[in-house]
Amino acid sequence: xxxGEFAYVIDAEPKWVQxxxxxxxxxxxxTLASARQLVVARALNAEAGMPVGRAYRVxxxxxxxxxxxRKPVAVSSDDGSVTVRVDLYxxxxxxxxxxxxxxxxxxxxxxxxxxxxxxxxxAARDYGLDLTLLQANLRRSPAERLRLLDxxxxxxxxxxxxxxxxxxxxxxxQSPRAS
Amino acid sequence: xxxxIIRELVSAHLRxxxxxxxxxxxxxxVRLTNDIDICYDTEHxxxxxxxxxxxxxxxxxxxxxxxxxxxxxxxxVETSPIMTLTTDMGDIDILDRVPGVGDYGDVHAASxxxxxxxxxxxxxxxxxxxxxxxxxxxxxxxxxxxxxEALLALRQKHRGRxxx
Numbered sequence: 001x002x003x004g005e006f007a008y009v010i011d012a013e014p015k016w017v018q019x020x021x022x023x024x025x026x027x028x029x030x031t032l033a034s035a036r037q038l039v040v041a042r043a044l045n046a047e048a049g050m051p052v053g054r055a056y057r058v059x060x061x062x063x064x065x066x067x068x069x070r071k072p073v074a075v076s077s078d079d080g081s082v083t084v085r086v087d088l089y090x091x092x093x094x095x096x097x098x099x100x101x102x103x104x105x106x107x108x109x110x111x112x113x114x115x116x117x118x119x120x121x122x123a124a125r126d127y128g129l130d131l132t133l134l135q136a137n138l139r140r141s142p143a144e145r146l147r148l149l150d151x152x153x154x155x156x157x158x159x160x161x162x163x164x165x166x167x168x169x170x171x172x173x174q175s176p177r178a179s
Numbered sequence: 180x181x182x183x184i185i186r187e188l189v190s191a192h193l194r195x196x197x198x199x200x201x202x203x204x205x206x207x208x209v210r211l212t213n214d215i216d217i218c219y220d221t222e223h224x225x226x227x228x229x230x231x232x233x234x235x236x237x238x239x240x241x242x243x244x245x246x247x248x249x250x251x252x253x254x255x256v257e258t259s260p261i262m263t264l265t266t267d268m269g270d271i272d273i274l275d276r277v278p279g280v281g282d283y284g285d286v287h288a289a290s291x292x293x294x295x296x297x298x299x300x301x302x303x304x305x306x307x308x309x310x311x312x313x314x315x316x317x318x319x320x321x322x323x324x325x326x327x328e329a330l331l332a333l334r335q336k337h338r339g340r341x342x343x
Contacts, residue, residue: 011260068248090255092248096240097259103242104263104272107317121336124329127322134330137207138337142302143295149204150180152211 001102006030008106009098010039023053032099037063039091040075048084050077062088181215184268186298191232194220195301196290198277198311202303203323205293207330210323214241214263214270218286218303221275226253229273236266279314280307305331 006028007014020038021028028034040059044050050058054077062075072085125131137145181201188195197205200212219229230253238251241263256262262273276282280289280303289307293300303311305327312324 089248090250093250093255094258096243096247096249097255097262099247100240100243100263101261105261107319120325120328120332124325127325129326129329131329131333133209134207134326134333137209138330138333140207142205142293145204145207146182146201146295149201149211150182153180153213156211 001030001035002108003030004108005102005106006035009035009095009102010042011094011098012038012042020052020056023051024056025053032095033063035098036092036095039095040086040088043086043091044075044084047086048077048082050082054078062086180269182295182298184215184271185295185300187232187268188217188229189298189300191228193229193232194222194225194283195229196283196286197293197300197302198274198280198286198308199272199303203308203327205302206305206308206327207334208323208326210326214272216272216274218274218277218283220283220287221257223253223257226256230256233264233266233271233273236268238264238266238271241265241270277303277307277311279310279312305334 001009003014003017007017009032010017017028017038020041028038037056037059040062041052041055044055044058045052048055058075058077062073066073066088068089070089072087074083075086076083121131124134137148140148185197195217196202197215198218199214199216200208200210201215203210204212219225230251234251239245240247240249256273260275264271264273277286280286286303286307287301289310290301290303293302309324309327309331312320312327
């Protein structure tokens with residue numbers, strides 16, 4: 001993961017991630033394990049006021065001994081002076097949601113603002129869009145447009161499924177039969 | 180598929196606005212989309228009702244392997260700005276705000292009522308979709324932006340002719 005992706009997964013500003021790395025006095029690995037550790041450290045910092053550098057080390061220990069329980073677990077500081085109950089499963093679930101967002105939505109922002117075209121129709125034509133398709137679609141009602149989209153998506157799914165099934169059949173035919 | 184999803188959400192009395200690719204298609208876009216995006220009212224009761232619907236559809240995170248820690252309850256939704264889900268009904272993204280437009284109140288204000296059969300729901304307008312695409316700044320959104328701006332211009336041109 002890049003810094004931007006890592007920050008996106010844990011729903012934090014990249015600057016905050018860099019500040020944590022500075023507090024730890026070492027670079028953070030941008031991995032799933034590190035994302036989970038940092039999310040737990042952020043919770044310890046918010047709930048117990050533990051400095052985030054220290055919380056990061058405590059989080060590592062807590063996750064090492066975590067058995068996947070859905071119940072909140074007691075997490076203690078190194079010297080045992082602070083103990084808080086943390087819902088580790090929920091925190092890890094928030095990282096899973098972040099990983100899903102990363103896979104589905106994330107793309108680094110392009111530099112600069114999108115150009116504002118004086119003539120949007122000409123810009124679309126120059127880009128290669130078929131304006132007759134747009135004009136034909138505008139003559140349809142919203143209901144017709146939605147149904148058309150549904151039909152096209154379902155058709156594409158059927159084609160994909162058929163292609164997938166063909167690929168499987170082809171693979172079976174090509175692979176040597178088990179005796 | 181998308182029509183069924185919208186009908187189910189409406190029949191559950193959820194307060195939401197259709198945004199993203201499906202809203203663009205409703206406005207005249209010819210681009211295909213694989214998922215439906217909705218922006219929901221963040222009032223707790225509305226979130227709880229939405230979660231009940233998503234649980235009934237066996238929602239799980241999209242794009243990640245099965246078996247990762249996952250919680251789908253009101254608290255999880257309240258603490259996640261966006262959830263990207265796959266369900267028995269199809270893929271759905273739920274958002275508490277739309278970049279470039281704002282929170283649910285702003286999105287609602289930038290939406291219009293759409294009637295399909297007996298189903299009435301709100302969908303983001305072309306100016307709202309354009310504002311959202313401008314704010315996101317991903318390469319694929321910039322391509323889509325050209326189409327949306329052309330649609331708006333074509334519609335304005337058509338309205339101008341109708342008045343004349």
